[in-house]
Amino acid sequence: MVAKILCVAEKPSIAKAVANHLAGSTVPASNVSGIRWLKNYEFDFSFGQPWGHCSVTMTSVAGHLDRLEFDERYRKWNSCDPGSLFDAPVSNIIDKDKQPIARNIKQQARYAKALFIWTDCDREGEHIGSEIRKLAQEANPRIEVKRARFSNIEKAHVLNAARQPIDLDELQANAVAARIELDLRIGASFTRLQTLSLQPLGEELQGLTISYGSCQFPTLGFVVDRYFRVKSFKPEKHWRIEMIHQREGKKVNFRWDRVHLFDRMAATILFERCLAARTAKVVKVQTKPTNKWRPLPLTTVELQKMGSRFLGMDSQRVMKIAEDLYTKGFISYPRTETDQFDRAIDLKKLCEKQKNDPSWGQYASGLCEGGFRTPRAGKNNDRAHPPIHPVIHVTRDKLSPEERKVYEFVVRRFLACCSEDAKGNITTVEVEYGSEIFSSSGLVVLERNYLDVYPYDKWESSSQLPQYSAGEKFVPNEANLVQGKTTPPGYLTEPELIALMDANGIGTDATMAEHIAKIKERQYVMVQARSGGPILPDDDAEEDRGATQRRSRGASSRRGRGASQNGGGSSRTQRSGLQEFIPSTLGVALIQGYDDVGFEVSLSKPFLRKEVSWVK
Known part of the structure; x- marks a missing residue:
């Protein structure tokens, strides 16, 4: 009897690509009741020892399956003292919109001999893998669990990952679980304490949620620290x-x-x-x-910094557009810490796809005809995703003006990486x-x-x-x-703030833009354009979106995302609209308040969060 193997990817696009590589051809998909984008792919594949030739069902999730929440009696803001939330019981809950995904995994796991997890090979991926494993084992306690280690979806790489599976990294998964619980308890307790204590102090605070987040507050702290450096500056x-x-x-x-x-x-x-x-x-x-x-190959942090500086958009808007381009299959996954290309990726072939573009096609042709150079290798490799790069060539009529800006930057950055100094x-x-x-x-x-x-x-x-x-x-x-x-330093710009967050371990490449958006949404900071920005080089006069938005589940991102602010314009002579952050009176008061408490390490500084980010 042929054994059945259940494979589960973190995103629908990964499930589709892996299924086609393993099957050796395009695999027809069957829809799963309840979610229009959720599909199952069925085919045969020879895994080698010990499974041999197997019948495979490939499906996916969309980021985290469950979320951590307090028991019902602790969820109302006035139900308990905020300090009691540090000890209150918590449980994992699968939201209604995720329940069809959970049912599909249980149903497919019931008769499977083994579960192969195809989540990203980073901490968050390990934890998502543990959530998938839990559901599968509830339906089939005897199911064997393995994970595929892969960092790109080149066919040879995928086949090798399928035939050399490894075990889930329990330490990494547990580290994420610990961070999620800490963020929930700290964020909820401090947010309730701040809001309930400060709202009665003035009409301006009525109706405001005065939130605290272990990443949100150090982000605000950077802005306030620079503000005081500017204000206290005395020229010499x-x-x-x-x-x-x-x-x-x-x-x-x-x-x-x-x-x-x-x-x-x-x-x-x-x-x-x-x-x-x-x-x-x-x-x-x-x-x-x-x-x-x-330049080095493009990472998420670098995309956000360069986008803020040159594309006339804030970091959250840049990431939203990059995610849309990824969902449409135009660029690679835009959330990566890796700045070195795997040797298995055929970079010359990617250059060839750009040969017919009217703006950079001639340059791409030159690379293909002898000008190609192996890209420089940076020092970072998360072994989960390759650097951001174009997957196919896209004509201008298929992109919105903002999409063209981001896509053009990604292409030009990639071609520059493959060029001579x-x-x-x-x-x-x-x-x-x-x-x-x-x-x-x-x-x-x-x-x-x-x-x-x-x-x-x-x-x-x-x-x-x-x-x-x-x-x-x-x-x-x-x-x-x-x-x-001497002249004072300028107020913090978004690229500078992102660089500080990255250097101090505040947030991840997937959440930095959200933390910045959150302190704007909470009215802790105001944004103004810095005059004299650089000139824009500009030629202009849904499936995976849920996965990219749900990979991080810290307290500061649980309660929704802040409104983005669009840059605009298409003139070649337009300024970039480089933004700088000015803290509001509320933002300054919160940071000074925590500094004046007199803790050995202030809660507004990055040191505590940086230590948590290294927990294993």
């Missing part, structure tokens, strides 16, 4: 020596090696020495090749003037290479320096002692 006067020399009709500005001094008397003495010397001596002339490195020569002239060292540099870009397809990086030739020779002397045309003053 400094002095610098400027030296200018004109030769061959060109004005050369030499930069003082000390940059500037805060002691006026010391700067004046050094300046007088320069004037007394009268002549400057060229001590070094050096011309050497230099490169501007092509930009190359140039840099000439540096170093001179001694009254015992002080001054220098000037000139860059000549010889080969633009990846810059031709990636306008988001700038590297331009400067005015070429006139000819200087080591040992020669000249009289400067101008020498001045110039007074200046």
